[in-house]
Amino acid sequence: MTAPPDVLISEVGPRDGLQSVQATMSTAAKCAWIDALHAAGLREIEVGSFVSPRLLPQMADVADVVRHAVGLPGLTVMALVPNLRGAQAALATPLHKLTLPVSASAAHSMANVRQTPAQMVELVRQVVALRDASAPAVRVEAGMSTAFGCTLQGRVPEDDVVRLAVALAEAGVDEVGLSDTTGMADPAQVRRLFRRVRAEIGTRTGAAHLHNTRGLGLANCLAAWDEGVRTFDSSQGGLGGCPYAPGASGNVVTEDLVFMFEAMGVRTGVDLERLQAARAVLAAGLPGEPLYGMTPEAGLPPGFTYADGRRPSAATSTLASADADRS
Amino acid sequence: MTAPPDVLISEVGPRDGLQSVQATMSTAAKCAWIDALHAAGLREIEVGSFVSPRLLPQMADVADVVRHAVGLPGLTVMALVPNLRGAQAALATPLHKLTLPVSASAAHSMANVRQTPAQMVELVRQVVALRDASAPAVRVEAGMSTAFGCTLQGRVPEDDVVRLAVALAEAGVDEVGLSDTTGMADPAQVRRLFRRVRAEIGTRTGAAHLHNTRGLGLANCLAAWDEGVRTFDSSQGGLGGCPYAPGASGNVVTEDLVFMFEAMGVRTGVDLERLQAARAVLAAGLPGEPLYGMTPEAGLPPGFTYADGRRPSAATSTLASADADRS
Numbered sequence: 001m002t003a004p005p006d007v008l009i010s011e012v013g014p015r016d017g018l019q020s021v022q023a024t025m026s027t028a029a030k031c032a033w034i035d036a037l038h039a040a041g042l043r044e045i046e047v048g049s050f051v052s053p054r055l056l057p058q059m060a061d062v063a064d065v066v067r068h069a070v071g072l073p074g075l076t077v078m079a080l081v082p083n084l085r086g087a088q089a090a091l092a093t094p095l096h097k098l099t100l101p102v103s104a105s106a107a108h109s110m111a112n113v114r115q116t117p118a119q120m121v122e123l124v125r126q127v128v129a130l131r132d133a134s135a136p137a138v139r140v141e142a143g144m145s146t147a148f149g150c151t152l153q154g155r156v157p158e159d160d161v162v163r164l165a166v167a168l169a170e171a172g173v174d175e176v177g178l179s180d181t182t183g184m185a186d187p188a189q190v191r192r193l194f195r196r197v198r199a200e201i202g203t204r205t206g207a208a209h210l211h212n213t214r215g216l217g218l219a220n221c222l223a224a225w226d227e228g229v230r231t232f233d234s235s236q237g238g239l240g241g242c243p244y245a246p247g248a249s250g251n252v253v254t255e256d257l258v259f260m261f262e263a264m265g266v267r268t269g270v271d272l273e274r275l276q277a278a279r280a281v282l283a284a285g286l287p288g289e290p291l292y293g294m295t296p297e298a299g300l301p302p303g304f305t306y307a308d309g310r311r312p313s314a315a316t317s318t319l320a321s322a323d324a325d326r327s
Numbered sequence: 328m329t330a331p332p333d334v335l336i337s338e339v340g341p342r343d344g345l346q347s348v349q350a351t352m353s354t355a356a357k358c359a360w361i362d363a364l365h366a367a368g369l370r371e372i373e374v375g376s377f378v379s380p381r382l383l384p385q386m387a388d389v390a391d392v393v394r395h396a397v398g399l400p401g402l403t404v405m406a407l408v409p410n411l412r413g414a415q416a417a418l419a420t421p422l423h424k425l426t427l428p429v430s431a432s433a434a435h436s437m438a439n440v441r442q443t444p445a446q447m448v449e450l451v452r453q454v455v456a457l458r459d460a461s462a463p464a465v466r467v468e469a470g471m472s473t474a475f476g477c478t479l480q481g482r483v484p485e486d487d488v489v490r491l492a493v494a495l496a497e498a499g500v501d502e503v504g505l506s507d508t509t510g511m512a513d514p515a516q517v518r519r520l521f522r523r524v525r526a527e528i529g530t531r532t533g534a535a536h537l538h539n540t541r542g543l544g545l546a547n548c549l550a551a552w553d554e555g556v557r558t559f560d561s562s563q564g565g566l567g568g569c570p571y572a573p574g575a576s577g578n579v580v581t582e583d584l585v586f587m588f589e590a591m592g593v594r595t596g597v598d599l600e601r602l603q604a605a606r607a608v609l610a611a612g613l614p615g616e617p618l619y620g621m622t623p624e625a626g627l628p629p630g631f632t633y634a635d636g637r638r639p640s641a642a643t644s645t646l647a648s649a650d651a652d653r654s
Contacts, residue, residue: 154630184628186590187549214628215583215621216590219545222514226553256542263513263543294542301511301541303481 003308005269007261008044008231010207011037011254013282014065015046015080017239019056020250021289027061029285031068036278037236038069041270042254044076044231045069046099050086066093078141082113087127097139098131099177100124102168104161105150108181112145117160121167128172141175141206142168147193149184158193165197165205175206177233180220183213183250187223194227207231210252212238217252218260225266232257236275236282237291253293255279259300267307272300330635332596334588335371335558337534338364338581340609341392342373342407344566345385347577348616354388356612358395363605364563365396368597369581371403371558372396373426377413393420405468409440414454424466425458426504427451429495431488432477435508439472444487448494455499468502468533469495474520476511485520492524492532502533504560507547510540510577514550521554536560537579544579545587552593559584563602563609564618580620582606586627594634599627 014034018025025033034045047069048062062079069077078097081087090098102120103109109117124142131138147161165176178193190208198205208224208231210217221232235251258270272295279296283289300312341361345352352360361372374396375389389406396404405424408414417425429447430436436444451469458465474488492503505520517535525532535551535558537544548559562578585597599622606623610616627639 149628149630151629154628182628183625184630186587188591188593213621213625214586215580216545216587218543219549219587222546222549253542259541260513260543260546264515266515294540298510298540301476301481301509302478303476303511 003267005043006230006267006307007225009042009254009258009268009270010044010046010078010231010233011042011236012046012209012233012251013037013235013237013239013254015048015059015078016233016251017235017237018058019049020240021058021286023286023289024058025285027064029281030061030065033278033281033285034065034069035072036274036281038072038075040274040278041268043074043269044078044097046078046080046233047095049080049082050090050098051080051082063089063093066090066095070094070096080143081127084123084126084130087130091130091135091138095138097141098127099141099143100127100173101145101179102142102164103145103150103181104156104164105146105153107152108146108150111152117164118167121164121171124168124173125171132172139174140172141177142171142173143177143179143207143209144168145179145181147178148180148189149182151182151184158189158196161193162196162200166200169201169204173204175204175231176201177207177209177231179209179233180211183211183216185210185220186216187219190220190223191227194224194229198228205229207233209233211250212252213250218256221252221257221260225261237279237293237296239282239286239289239291253295255293255295259295262307263304265307271306273312330594332370333557333594333634334552336369336581336585336595336597337371337373337405337558337560338369338563339373339536339560339578340364340562340564340566340581342375342386342405343560343578344562344564346376346383347567348385348613350613350616351385352612354391356608357388357392360605360608360612361392361396362399363601363608365399365402367601367605368595370401370596371405371424373405373407373560374422376407376409377417378407378409390416390420393417393422397421397423407470408454411450411453411457414457418457418462418465422465424468425454426468426470427454427500428472428506429469429491430472430477430508431483431491432473432480434479435473435477438479444491445494448491448498451495451500452498459499466501467499468504469498469500470504470506470534470536471495472506472508474505475507475516476509478509478511485516485523488520489523489527493527496528496531500531502531502558503528504533504536504558506536506560507538510538510543512537512547513543514546517547517550518554521551521556525555532556534558534560538577539565539579540577545583548579548584548587552588564606564620564623566609566613566616566618580622582620582622586622589634590631592634598633600639
């Protein structure tokens with residue numbers, strides 16, 4: 001792959017996925033999965049969360065995972081930090097980027113972290129100051145959860161989202177991402193909100209973190225792409241949320257997202273065959289955990305070419321492909 | 328619902344779905360399902376196929392189903408006809424619209440109907456003449472299959488699709504729809520092709536018939552909507568194609584498509600609660616057949632309003648809704 005990618009696919013499975021499943025993946029298995037994701041071409045991975053191991057024992061080894069991942073060339077290693085203590089622990093490791101969840105919904109924020117959104121902005125300011133003092137090369141993202149709606153308070157006024165994005169940018173974060181935490185976004189709303197946020201904070205507008213709860217994940221990603229978003233969060237196999245029935249997943253599935261962009265002629269830098277190999281590594285590390293994704297099941301269509309003109313290897317192009325049907 | 332819908336959702340399940348499943352639904356069950364779909368607000372339904380009952384015994388009662396369906400007020404009753412004999416049989420019933428599948432891929436056309444696309448255009452011309460002579464009020468659609476790719480020949484040149492659309496319009500059809508028969512379309516291609524076809528044949532540009540084989544169904548519908556397409560084929564529960572694993576379906580799921588549009592503020596005329604009731608009627612008529620759809624599993628989000636401002640009833644809004652999660 002010579003030309004640089006057109007979009008950055010930010011893999012959140014090792015954090016968002018692994019913290020949501022019952023099983024605890026071993027550190028070795030996490031590192032093997034991250035290696036395989038990197039080998040597939042992923043260049044940003046959220047590898048864990050600096051949270052109390054009492055709350056999330058699955059994340060107890062996050063510092064070890066960070067130290068492994070930073071050895072992978074060209075990879076931006078991210079981790080989530082929910083509070084100042086987590087930020088201190090994170091900034092003591094050689095990670096590249098941290099992300100702070102800040103809810104646009106006051107109800108969600110109080111229920112989740114017992115803080116108002118305004119208090120969370122103040123926390124963000126403190127984390128930025130800590131970063132400036134101790135590790136100025138580390139990027140800080142605020143991931144705005146419930147930006148498209150909240151199960152507790154229902155609709156979240158768009159003005160609240162825009163105001164919070166501005167406050168977070170003023171607090172000094174490098175990027176503000178918008179998250180559809182509960183799968184309530186629709187494409188028209190995605191377009192409106194990213195347009196409004198971009199108009200206010202420009203290039204600090206960050207990733208689209210969209211869910212597939214009601215099947216709109218990829219349509220919402222397309223809508224965000226149309227508005228100029230160039231970083232997309234997703235998780236391999238949709239890991240990290242099957243709140244409902246077969247096929248229902250929380251996160252957008254990395255495999256399907258990469259397929260959509262590559263088919264459209266948008267370079268992701270990700271190789272779908274190696275991504276399939278990473279899926280096998282994930283499956284081996286989390287036996288019995290259901291993995292989702294339509295493209296992994298259907299295989300690549302005959303005649304498929306990547307956006308950069310490469311063709312899949314013969315091995316993968318013989319994966320299942322649809323039989324011709326009537327209409 | 329006072330204002331007219333912004334899009335026409337054309338339900339193809341009773342034809343495309345039922346011809347693809349092993350079981351044969353009874354005539355009474357088909358009619359009950361069609362009644363329930365109509366009660367949900369669907370105003371175009373493809374109720375069956377005038378094909379040899381030896382080939383598709385599931386469709387042997389199509390004339391009876393048509394005669395029942397035309398009694399439903401405001402409903403456009405469609406059926407598929409694969410050949411002249413089918414058209415003759417169809418035009419002897421009181422149906423409103425017939426659709427002829429014409430493949431853009433020569434390989435697919437030969438394999439499927441042992442005719443070249445040019446021979447199929449000639450057939451379409453004969454069917455139009457028959458319609459003109461015997462039932463001039465009946466509309467004729469050509470549904471162009473493999474318009475976005477073909478498992479047999481791989482890529483289908485876009486010039487072939489545009490040329491065939493022009494030939495079909497010149498042959499006298501009222502509408503030319505584009506079908507992603509094998510789930511190979513991507514949003515960029517959908518936009519390009521509908522734009523080019525519309526530039527050539529204008530308002531004769533018909534429905535988008537898009538599949539969800541690789542998860543891109545709704546994203547492709549959004550792309551078609553952006554290009555001015557206002558008729559969308561879909562099937563309830565994605566009936567009619569689960570070629571792969573759980574969650575994989577052929578047709579776009581009507582429930583998810585309606586949810587996407589209504590959430591976007593696009594009026595479909597369809598009531599999602601009554602559509603859920605129709606799903607139960609379908610399930611009762613086809614015991615054991617898997618039905619898909621993310622919205623039916625997840626339920627409507629809290630605070631959901633239809634495009635026309637209506638709110639769901641309390642009964643449905645208490646369906647499962649996502650729990651707040653972290654990001």
